Amino acid sequence: MSRPDPAQAASAVSTGQPAAKPIRFNAFAMACAGHQSPGLWRHPADRSHEYVKLDYWLDLARLLERGLFDGLFLADVTGVYDVHNGSPAAALRGGVQVPLDDPMLLVPAMATVTKHLGFGVTASTSYEQPALFARRMTTLDHITEGRVGWNIVTSYLDSAARNVGQQKQTSHDERYDQADDFLAAVYKLWETSWDDDAVRHDRAAGVYADPDKVHAVAHDGRWFRVPGIHLSEPSVQRTPVLFQAGTSPRGLSFAGNHAECVFLIAPTQAALARQVADVRAAVARAGRRPDSVRIYALATVITGATDAEADAKHADYRGYADIDASLALLSGWTGVDFGRVPLDATIEYLDTDAGRTALASFSKADPSRVWTVREAAEFIAIGGRGPVIVGGPRKVADQLQDWVASTGIDGFNLAYAVAPGSWADVVEHVVPELQRRGAYATSYADGPLRQRLFGHARLAPDHAGGRLRDAVRAARRAAALHPESEPELESQ
Amino acid sequence: MSRPDPAQAASAVSTGQPAAKPIRFNAFAMACAGHQSPGLWRHPADRSHEYVKLDYWLDLARLLERGLFDGLFLADVTGVYDVHNGSPAAALRGGVQVPLDDPMLLVPAMATVTKHLGFGVTASTSYEQPALFARRMTTLDHITEGRVGWNIVTSYLDSAARNVGQQKQTSHDERYDQADDFLAAVYKLWETSWDDDAVRHDRAAGVYADPDKVHAVAHDGRWFRVPGIHLSEPSVQRTPVLFQAGTSPRGLSFAGNHAECVFLIAPTQAALARQVADVRAAVARAGRRPDSVRIYALATVITGATDAEADAKHADYRGYADIDASLALLSGWTGVDFGRVPLDATIEYLDTDAGRTALASFSKADPSRVWTVREAAEFIAIGGRGPVIVGGPRKVADQLQDWVASTGIDGFNLAYAVAPGSWADVVEHVVPELQRRGAYATSYADGPLRQRLFGHARLAPDHAGGRLRDAVRAARRAAALHPESEPELESQ
Numbered sequence: 012m013s014r015p016d017p018a019q020a021a022s023a024v025s026t027g028q029p030a031a032k033p034i035r036f037n038a039f040a041m042a043c044a045g046h047q048s049p050g051l052w053r054h055p056a057d058r059s060h061e062y063v064k065l066d067y068w069l070d071l072a073r074l075l076e077r078g079l080f081d082g083l084f085l086a087d088v089t090g091v092y093d094v095h096n097g098s099p100a101a102a103l104r105g106g107v108q109v110p111l112d113d114p115m116l117l118v119p120a121m122a123t124v125t126k127h128l129g130f131g132v133t134a135s136t137s138y139e140q141p142a143l144f145a146r147r148m149t150t151l152d153h154i155t156e157g158r159v160g161w162n163i164v165t166s167y168l169d170s171a172a173r174n175v176g177q178q179k180q181t182s183h184d185e186r187y188d189q190a191d192d193f194l195a196a197v198y199k200l201w202e203t204s205w206d207d208d209a210v211r212h213d214r215a216a217g218v219y220a221d222p223d224k225v226h227a228v229a230h231d232g233r234w235f236r237v238p239g240i241h242l243s244e245p246s247v248q249r250t251p252v253l254f255q256a257g258t259s260p261r262g263l264s265f266a267g268n269h270a271e272c273v274f275l276i277a278p279t280q281a282a283l284a285r286q287v288a289d290v291r292a293a294v295a296r297a298g299r300r301p302d303s304v305r306i307y308a309l310a311t312v313i314t315g316a317t318d319a320e321a322d323a324k325h326a327d328y329r330g331y332a333d334i335d336a337s338l339a340l341l342s343g344w345t346g347v348d349f350g351r352v353p354l355d356a357t358i359e360y361l362d363t364d365a366g367r368t369a370l371a372s373f374s375k376a377d378p379s380r381v382w383t384v385r386e387a388a389e390f391i392a393i394g395g396r397g398p399v400i401v402g403g404p405r406k407v408a409d410q411l412q413d414w415v416a417s418t419g420i421d422g423f424n425l426a427y428a429v430a431p432g433s434w435a436d437v438v439e440h441v442v443p444e445l446q447r448r449g450a451y452a453t454s455y456a457d458g459p460l461r462q463r464l465f466g467h468a469r470l471a472p473d474h475a476g477g478r479l480r481d482a483v484r485a486a487r488r489a490a491a492l493h494p495e496s497e498p499e500l501e502s503q
Numbered sequence: 504m505s506r507p508d509p510a511q512a513a514s515a516v517s518t519g520q521p522a523a524k525p526i527r528f529n530a531f532a533m534a535c536a537g538h539q540s541p542g543l544w545r546h547p548a549d550r551s552h553e554y555v556k557l558d559y560w561l562d563l564a565r566l567l568e569r570g571l572f573d574g575l576f577l578a579d580v581t582g583v584y585d586v587h588n589g590s591p592a593a594a595l596r597g598g599v600q601v602p603l604d605d606p607m608l609l610v611p612a613m614a615t616v617t618k619h620l621g622f623g624v625t626a627s628t629s630y631e632q633p634a635l636f637a638r639r640m641t642t643l644d645h646i647t648e649g650r651v652g653w654n655i656v657t658s659y660l661d662s663a664a665r666n667v668g669q670q671k672q673t674s675h676d677e678r679y680d681q682a683d684d685f686l687a688a689v690y691k692l693w694e695t696s697w698d699d700d701a702v703r704h705d706r707a708a709g710v711y712a713d714p715d716k717v718h719a720v721a722h723d724g725r726w727f728r729v730p731g732i733h734l735s736e737p738s739v740q741r742t743p744v745l746f747q748a749g750t751s752p753r754g755l756s757f758a759g760n761h762a763e764c765v766f767l768i769a770p771t772q773a774a775l776a777r778q779v780a781d782v783r784a785a786v787a788r789a790g791r792r793p794d795s796v797r798i799y800a801l802a803t804v805i806t807g808a809t810d811a812e813a814d815a816k817h818a819d820y821r822g823y824a825d826i827d828a829s830l831a832l833l834s835g836w837t838g839v840d841f842g843r844v845p846l847d848a849t850i851e852y853l854d855t856d857a858g859r860t861a862l863a864s865f866s867k868a869d870p871s872r873v874w875t876v877r878e879a880a881e882f883i884a885i886g887g888r889g890p891v892i893v894g895g896p897r898k899v900a901d902q903l904q905d906w907v908a909s910t911g912i913d914g915f916n917l918a919y920a921v922a923p924g925s926w927a928d929v930v931e932h933v934v935p936e937l938q939r940r941g942a943y944a945t946s947y948a949d950g951p952l953r954q955r956l957f958g959h960a961r962l963a964p965d966h967a968g969g970r971l972r973d974a975v976r977a978a979r980r981a982a983a984l985h986p987e988s989e990p991e992l993e994s995q
Contacts, residue, residue, distance in 0.1 A: 042642070044704075044711065053706040060704050060711075063645040063736070065614060089635060091732060099714065099732060106711025110702065110736035112642040113635075120611035120646060122557060142666040143581060143605075143630060150534070150604040153555040154612060174634040176728040210602065212536075212552050214545040217825065219536065219552075219598025222591065236668040240583060240591060244555070244602035333709065 031450035032415055035422025036442075037131065037307055038075050038434050041086040042112035045105075047311070047395035047426040049340055050333025052106050059430040062112065065120055071431050072121035075128055078438030079452050082129030082160060082460065083121070084254070084274065084307075084424050085114035089138055090171025092343030095335075096350035099170075102343070105336025115147065122155040127455035129463075131160035131254050131272075137186055138166065138175050141196035141235050145243075149201065152246030157459025157468065160252035163269065165190050168343060187261045192232035194269055194475070199228035201250045202470065202480035204241035220244070226487075247459045250470050258286055266304075267293030268475040271465070274424055276309040276396045283308055284418040291419070299473045305421045305464055308414065311394030313428055314436045318403040325401045328428045332392030334385065341391060354385040394426045404444035411441070412450060523942035524907055527914025528934075529623065529799055530567050530926050533578040534604035537597075539803070539887035539918040541832055542825025544598050551922040554604065557612055563923050564613035567620055570930030571944050574621030574652060574952065575613070576746070576766070576799075576916050577606035581630055582663030584835030587827075588842035591662075594835070597828025607639065614647045619947035621955075623652035623746050623764075629678055630658065630667050633688035633722075634729050641693065644738030649951025649960065652744035655761065657682050660835060679753045684724035686761055686967070691720035693742045694962065694972035696733035712736070718979075739951045740960055742968050750778055758796075759785030760967040763957070766916055768801040768888045775800055776910040783911070791965045797913045797956055800906065803886030805920055806928045810895040817893045820920045824884030826877065833883060846877040886918045896936035903933070904942060 044052040044059040052059055061067040075083055091109050092102035102109050118130045132151070134144060151159045165186035166172070172180040181189065209224035230237040255270035257263060266273055273290050277283035291301035313328065315321045338349040382390075393399050400410045414420065427433035445451035456463040461470075470477035536544040536551040544551055553559035567575055583601050584594040594601050610622045624643070626636060643651040657678035658664070664672040673681065701716035722729040747762035749755060758765055765782050769775035783793035805820065807813045830841040874882075885891050892902045906912065919925035937943035948955045953962075962969035 050709070052704075052711060053709055055706070063738075065611075065646045065648075068646075069615065089638075089734070091734065093731075099717070103712040103714040103717050104710055106704075109732075109734060110697075110712065111638075111734045112645060113639045113735075116608065116611050116639060116642045116646065118611075119557075119608050120615050123561065123612050123615045138632065138635060140630065140667045146581075146603075147605045147608060150608045153604060154557045154560075154608065156557075170731055174729050174731045175632045205602075212544075212598075214547070217542070217545060218596055219544060220595040220602065222595040225591070225595050237666050239585075239662055239666045242581070242583065242601060242603045243605075246555075 031412060031448050033452060034411055034415055034445055034450050035305065035307065036078070036080045036437070037082045037084040037129075037422070037424045038071070038080055039084050039086065039309065039424040039426045040071070040430070041108060042114050042117060043106070043108050043110060045107065045336075046086065046430075047309075047391075047397075048328075048393050048428050049105055049107050049336030050331050050392060051328060051428050053333075054328065054331045054429050056432050057429040058432075059427070060106075068117050068121050069124050071434070072125045072128055074431055074435060074438060076125045078434070078442050079455060080128060081422070081464065082131050082158075084131040084160075084162065085117065085133055086162075087111075087114045087133035087135075087164075088168055088171060089135060089166065090168035090174060092168070092339045093170050094346055094348050095339040095342035096348065101335050101339035101350065105333050105339055107336050107339045107343075115151070118151055118159065119154055122158065127158070127463075129158045129160055129252070129460040130155065131162050131252070133162040133164055135164050135166040135171075136190040136193035137181070138171065139193075141193055141230075142200065142237050142239075142242075145197045145200040145241060148197075148251050149241070149243035149246050152248050152251055153243070157247035157461070159248070160254050160272065160460060162254040162256065162274070163190065163194070164256070167346075169346075183259065184261045187257070187265050189234045190265060191268075192234045195232060195479070196228070196230040196235045196237045198250065198476040198479045199230050199483075200237065200241035201245075202476055203483040204228050205245045207245065210244045248461050248468055250476050252461050252464065253476075258289065263289055263293040264296075266290060267295075267297035267299070270294075270304055271461070271470075271474070272305045272307065274307050274309070275420070278390065278396055278398055280414060280417045283414070283420065287419045297475070299471075303465070303471060303473070306419070307422050307424045308418070308420045309395060309397030309426060310411075310414070310423045311397060311399045311426045311428055312407055312411075312433065312437050312441060313399060313401045314403065314407045314440045316403060316440065318406050321402050321407070324428075325399070328393055332389060334388045334392070337388035337392045338384070340395070341387065349384055349388075352384050354383065354388070356384050357381045393428050397426065399428075404440040407441050408444040408448060408450070411445070412448070523904060523940050525944060526903055526907055526937055526942050527797065527799065528570070528572045528929070529574045529576040529621075529914070529916045530563070530572055531576050531578065531801065531916040531918045532563070532922070533600060534606050534609060535598070535600050535602060537599065537828075538578065538922075539801075539883075539889075540820075540885050540920050541597055541599050541828030542823050542884060543820060543920055545825075546820065546823045546921050548924050549921040550924075551919070552598075560609050560613050561616050563926070564617045564620055566923055566927060566930060568617045570926070570934050571947060572620060573914070573956065574623050574650075576623040576652075576654065577609065577625055578654075579603075579606045579625035579627075579656075580660055580663060580835075581627060581658065582660035582666060584660070584831045585662050586838055586840050587831040587834035588840065593827050593831040593842065597825050597831055599828050599831045599835075607643070610643055610651065611646055614650065619650070619955075621650045621652055621744070621952040622647065623654050623744070625654040625656055627656050627658040627663075628682040628685035629673070630663065631685075633685055633727050634692065634731075634734075637689045637692040637733060638735050640689075640743050641733070641735035641738050644740050644743055645735070649739035649953070651740070652746050652764065652952060654746040654748065654766070655682065655686070656748070659838075675751065676753045679749070679757050681726045682757060683760075684726045687724060687971070688720070688722040688727045688729045690742065690968040690971050691722050691975075692729065692733035693737075694968055695975040696720050697737050699737065702736045740953050742962050744953050744956065745968075750781065755781055755785040756788075758782060759787075759789035759791070762786075762796055763953070763962075763966070764797045764799065766799050766801070767912070770882065770888055770890055772906060772909045775906070775912065779911045789967070791963075795957070795963060795965070798911070799914050799916045800910070800912045801887060801889030801918060802903075802906070802915045803889060803891045803918045803920055804899055804903075804925065804929050804933060805891060805893045806899045806932045807895060808932065810898050813894050813899075816920075817891070820885055824881060826880045826884070829880035829884045830876070832887070833879065841876055841880075844876050846875065846880070848876050849873045885920050889918065891920075896932040899933050900936040900940060900942070903937070904940070
């Protein structure tokens with residue numbers, strides 16, 4: 012971690028004082044109302060129910076680009092939160108991530124009103140077909156000119172599995188094995204099917220693409236078979252910037268291989284620092300530089316012109332917390348039905364493996380403290396399982412810098428209490444203060460999203476996808492020298 | 504067909520002469536170069552290779568809306584044309600619908616620069632999951648405010664099936680059985696899962712959606728199981744406007760039940776008139792008014808200020824025809840490898856069922872004529888299997904009106920010889936001439952796409968989806984009166 016990072020160095024700004032570590036922001040949103048703040052849609056200032064309107068997203072994209080955010084990170088689930096009381100009723104009544112639209116289709120619209128903002132789209136390796144999905148992402152990368160990221164998830168709701176015709180989800184670790192297979196298939200499509208110079212568009216010669224430079228990928232995995240070519244020509248990034256959020260042992264090993272950006276959720280600095288260390292260790296175990304991933308932590312900032320104004324907002328927002336809706340969310344996240352647990356029950360009450368896992372993030376946060384169900388629900392009612400950072404510009408900037416310094420993260424996925432107001436407040440009050448401190452970019456760097464984040468537009472050579480790409484290329488070069496031998500790697 | 508049609512009557516304009524039947528235009532395009540005119544991408548005026556750029560599509564959408572087109576109809580395949588010589592080489596070299604992007608993701612961008620233009624998106628019932636697909640279409644219908652259509656296809660390329668892990672396609676008729684099952688699932692999601700007043704967004708009561716008005720669809724079909732609720736709240740059209748293009752006996756029976764707009768392809772008026780009669784008979788057999796479908800025929804218009812200018816363009820374009828590329832396209836469409844057939848062979852040479860089917864559209868077109876393979880390839884080199892209509896404004900308008908009068912179609916899906924030039928020429932020269940004749944709209948009607956086409960925003964009561972919706976509603980009303988009985992229809 013001692014090597015200078017060109018992308019970070021480039022965005023540090025001379026301020027007369029030692030340049031601070033620059034902080035990066037994504038907005039964390041979802042194509043629904045509420046998202047991480049169940050109940051807050053009832054606040055008069057909240058506009059998140061306008062998620063079905065184009066203008067809501069266009070306005071948001073313009074706002075975030077004005078605030079020099081790295082990107083808009085769009086969460087998704089493909090099922091409903093129906094663990095609470097065994098029914099979707101609480102989720103529907105509370106507007107808990109339902110009704111819900113498809114996030115991917117919002118990106119092309121937002122691309123028309125922005126030039127730099129990145130877009131992280133959540134999609135599940137459990138319910139997509141690699142070939143069709145790969146074409147979707149390439150299309151997005153084409154029309155955004157390289158501003159697309161993919162948040163790789165394996166899904167956690169049984170209701171999602173049922174609605175695609177499965178009885179229930181496959182097991183947690185097996186979902187990650189399937190995800191590895193999915194990734195191998197899409198790396199081959201994105202990175203190895205079309206050579207950089209395959210598309211010639213040579214009007215005189217009558218050659219659109221050179222067939223010798225377009226390769227069938229011959230992927231034959233346990234879950235996925237993709238024998239043919241990628242239908243789409245290469246985009247500037249080829250593989251979208253890869254986001255991942257798993258913190259289980261299996262999820263960490265997956266992140267070590269595949270993640271370029273990691274999204275972490277922890278309620279305290281101590282818990283977050285442990286997660287950061289786990290991620291960087293997993294990256295190192297995969298043979299990559301530990302600092303070759305950007306880590307964003309979930310946080311919700313409530314700010315205003317002064318500390319008093321921010322505190323008043325926070326108090327106001329807290330009045331809109333919805334305990335039932337929070338429990339519907341928590342039940343879906345954990346698979347534990349909190350509708351059947353008394354509100355004053357403590358973690359110990361849930362004397363099952365699932366129950367202990369369910370509240371692990373709370374007990375880890377502060378092992379000395381016993382959380383009741385009500386306390387947990389109140390905690391997540393604003394900003395989910397991440398911290399809520401409240402104050403005027405200086406106080407918030409102090410806290411954000413403290414979180415970065417104490418935990419080793421690179422930035423934040425900022426959830427909203429009210430949308431788009433929470434982000435507008437950050438852009439108005441916090442961004443300028445961080446810029447004054449030399450701790451926030453003052454302009455966008457050029458190039459596609461990966462270039463801006465890491466200094467290179469394509470996957471790094473030590474990344475799983477980059478290694479696969481380079482091995483296939485080497486095999487093809489060898490085969491060209493010795494044409495009698497087939498390039499074996501293509502059929503791996 | 505004698506009942507006056509309110510949507511058509513509304514757009515007829517007084518011109519001093521008897522009002523002519525209004526003609527409707529869609530543009531017929533695809534997220535690739537060339538599309539229906541293999542080889543024409545080599546023409547200096549052609550911009551279709553810019554399909555990877557956002558501006559190409561934004562410019563096109565603005566042009567079509569200026570020309571008062573009903574919509575942009577986006578074709579798609581999810582495989583490559585690899586029947587010709589058993590290889591994708593000819594398709595790649597000739598730019599024959601490959602490389603190819605995803606059409607659905609272009610729509611949200613084009614929606615940002617238009618207010619009225621409709622969008623017909625092709626998607627296959629063979630490779631999508633109903634629940635995920637239904638959410639995508641609802642999202643599109645939300646953000647376009649009801650301007651979305653779905654061109655239902657069952658796919659015809661084995662290469663597409665292989666790339667989603669299947670050995671080969673299921674058989675033709677079985678694909679339609681699967682499509683019926685798919686449609687039943689998505690109708691239930693779109694039409695019956697959420698009552699119109701289910702979303703309350705009632706801040707005071709704290710009710711986002713009323714759980715009693717959101718219903719699990721309990722679809723349990725031979726191919727698809729969708730037990731749960733639709734994740735998305737209703738859009739203005741609920742079900743997108745349904746396009747279909749099948750002309751086989753099984754395809755016609757499917758169209759009779761499901762199609763609201765039908766897209767036909769025939770090289771002559773006589774062949775087209777027979778297809779139109781077949782479609783309207785199939786619609787009648789399904790218990791619907793024969794004129795309750797809008798029929799668009801494929802055509803390519805080459806026009807200019809004068810006949811001479813148009814003729815010169817046509818001669819120029821013909822010089823860019825690419826026989827190999829045409830044969831790659833024809834081989835993919837028919838499943839017959841025309842790479843292995845001499846160019847001067849006639850239909851009789853192909854003495855197999857597949858061969859006869861392959862060229863049936865040509866022999867049907869003019870039974871007295873014997874087509875050679877070369878003649879067929881030359882025919883489809885501009886505008887695929889549809890007619891090419893060449894002339895100045897008056898000559899083209901005469902011919903278009905003649906096609907409409909002789910065949911009973913409602914309008915045309917206009918392919919391009921060069922893009923976007925062919926459409927720009929139509930907007931500049933042909934639309935004003937048709938408007939002078941009272942045979943083309945002079946402004947967009949209000950409302951969502953289905954409203955503009957048919958006078959109602961939702962599926963008609965005699966349509967398969969409308970019948971299913973109304974039956975479910977009736978069963979729910981009955982169940983509400985007699986709460987002890989379950990609404991049986993929901994689990995059909």
